[in-house]
Amino acid sequence: MTHEFDADIAVVGGGLAGASLALAVAEVGLSVALIEARPFAVVDDPAARERTTALSYGTRVLFERLGLWPAIANSAEPIETLHVSQKDSFGRVRVDAAEYDVPALGYVAANAAMIEALQDRLEAEPRVSVVAPATFEALTEIDGGVALTLGGGGDTGAVRQTLTARLVVGADGANSSVRYALGIGAKHDEYDQRALITTLEPEKPHGGTAFERFTPDGPIAVLPRSAQSCALVWTLPPERARELAAADTATFEAELATQFGTRLGALKLTGRRGSFPLARTLCDSAVARRSVLIGNAGHALHPAAAQGFNLAVRDALTLAAHLTEQKHLAGADFDPGDPDWLAAWAEARRPDQHRIANFTDLVVRTFSNRLPGLGMARGMALFGLSIAPTIRHDIARRSMGLAVAPALDDLMQSETGHDR
Numbered sequence: 001m002t003h004e005f006d007a008d009i010a011v012v013g014g015g016l017a018g019a020s021l022a023l024a025v026a027e028v029g030l031s032v033a034l035i036e037a038r039p040f041a042v043v044d045d046p047a048a049r050e051r052t053t054a055l056s057y058g059t060r061v062l063f064e065r066l067g068l069w070p071a072i073a074n075s076a077e078p079i080e081t082l083h084v085s086q087k088d089s090f091g092r093v094r095v096d097a098a099e100y101d102v103p104a105l106g107y108v109a110a111n112a113a114m115i116e117a118l119q120d121r122l123e124a125e126p127r128v129s130v131v132a133p134a135t136f137e138a139l140t141e142i143d144g145g146v147a148l149t150l151g152g153g154g155d156t157g158a159v160r161q162t163l164t165a166r167l168v169v170g171a172d173g174a175n176s177s178v179r180y181a182l183g184i185g186a187k188h189d190e191y192d193q194r195a196l197i198t199t200l201e202p203e204k205p206h207g208g209t210a211f212e213r214f215t216p217d218g219p220i221a222v223l224p225r226s227a228q229s230c231a232l233v234w235t236l237p238p239e240r241a242r243e244l245a246a247a248d249t250a251t252f253e254a255e256l257a258t259q260f261g262t263r264l265g266a267l268k269l270t271g272r273r274g275s276f277p278l279a280r281t282l283c284d285s286a287v288a289r290r291s292v293l294i295g296n297a298g299h300a301l302h303p304a305a306a307q308g309f310n311l312a313v314r315d316a317l318t319l320a321a322h323l324t325e326q327k328h329l330a331g332a333d334f335d336p337g338d339p340d341w342l343a344a345w346a347e348a349r350r351p352d353q354h355r356i357a358n359f360t361d362l363v364v365r366t367f368s369n370r371l372p373g374l375g376m377a378r379g380m381a382l383f384g385l386s387i388a389p390t391i392r393h394d395i396a397r398r399s400m401g402l403a404v405a406p407a408l409d410d411l412m413q414s415e416t417g418h419d420r
């Protein structure tokens with residue numbers, strides 16, 4: 001650590017991506033300043049409390065490495081089977097964890113539980129200073145590092161301050177101020193859809209099955225949330241999402257039954273409804289002078305393939321691994337903002353990021369348009385997938401986060417003892 005800087009690494013944004021990264025780099029012995037605009041406390045918005053994330057099996061293994069899994073596992077439900085179907089079509093795909101010799105294809109975890117587990121660990125971690133609420137405003141390059149200008153968060157009246165670090169990580173979401181400050185461009189595509197989320201109580205047991213059902217309006221995901229409840233992520237055109245978010249319970253449940261079908265019997269609405277706009281934002285470059293973008297700041301994806309956070313976790317862990325190796329090799333000359341090392345990390349991550357972004361976009365666009373004749377083609381495609389083991393195998397490996405990060409494959413193999 002260099003003493004003239006406030007921290008080795010400044011992470012802007014304490015969402016799931018930034019908090020995971022802060023912990024991962026602190027674990028490798030670097031000092032971190034984590035800057036978050038909102039008060040660093042338990043999520044108190046009831047609609048936000050409904051949010052869940054489907055974690056790949058690979059993310060679970062990595063959370064275990066950070067010692068976070070025991071706290072998250074209590075509120076995480078395993079996905080033992082993935083069932084993909086299409087409305088008004090016979091085609092379907094079924095993937096079982098048992099076929100892949102893993103206890104689960106993935107897990108559905110409450111976002112609030114993950115944030116709480118991360119915050120508890122961060123507050124107990126001596127190498128991390130949490131600066132919150134404070135808003136990143138500007139960045140200047142200084143000799144051997146960067147100086148960040150921070151304003152007070154929200155209406156706190158906190159004074160503007162400056163913080164110095166040798167590397168800055170932008171983990172401040174899809175509209176990243178760090179990305180703008182660095183002058184990194186991004187390609188932004190609106191899907192003209194919203195995700196309506198809530199919690200349901202199914203009449204029949206879900207049996208650990210995650211259902212993904214494609215409809216002309218967009219995909220419906222019904223995921224196991226607890227023994228007796230399911231999380232709903234329903235993608236809809238914006239107007240329809242607003243109507244259904246405001247509809248009375250009976251109307252909402254009837255429309256859901258029409259679109260989802262009766263596989264789980266009647267689906268009773270038990271949670272609050274929240275809705276989120278959906279878009280894809282892909283940055284032109286994940287690195288710049290003494291800077292890195294991760295999570296939604298680098299690539300914000302449609303949730304249909306449940307990959308955004310899983311990809312961010314792989315970014316975070318590989319960056320921590322890269323810094324560890326560099327620290328080991330460079331010794332006293334170690335500089336976390338070294339441009340060659342950052343470029344090498346970005347280069348190594350690009351194939352995974354591109355594959356996941358393209359795979360997600362393909363899923364959304366293939367299954368969510370209304371072109372005549374496509375219904376049957378999609379059904380056939382699904383049917384084809386269900387009988388084409390190699391392609392299906394690839395889907396399962398992508399869902400588990402095992403197919404796309406060879407270095408992490410090795411890590412997980414050694415940790416789980418599974419030969420995939």
Ligand SMILES: Cc1cc2nc3c(=O)[nH]c(=O)nc-3n(C[C@H](O)[C@H](O)[C@H](O)COP(=O)(O)OP(=O)(O)OC[C@H]3O[C@@H](n4cnc5c(N)ncnc54)[C@H](O)[C@@H]3O)c2cc1C
Pocket residue numbers: 012013014015016017018035036037038052053054055134135136137171172173174177195197233276294295296297303306307308309310311312
């Ligand atoms: C409906 C929905 C369902 C999803 N489901 C899944 C899923 O099943 N699986 C999956 O892998 N992914 C899923 N995702 C994606 C996943 O939620 C995100 O990829 C993940 O939360 C990572 O977000 P983030 O931390 O990068 O950004 P954010 O969550 O946007 O966090 C950014 C943080 O930065 C802070 N911030 C912003 N600006 C500043 C500033 N100037 N200064 C300081 N702080 C700032 C914000 O307050 C916030 O805390 C889903 C997304 C949606 C919308």
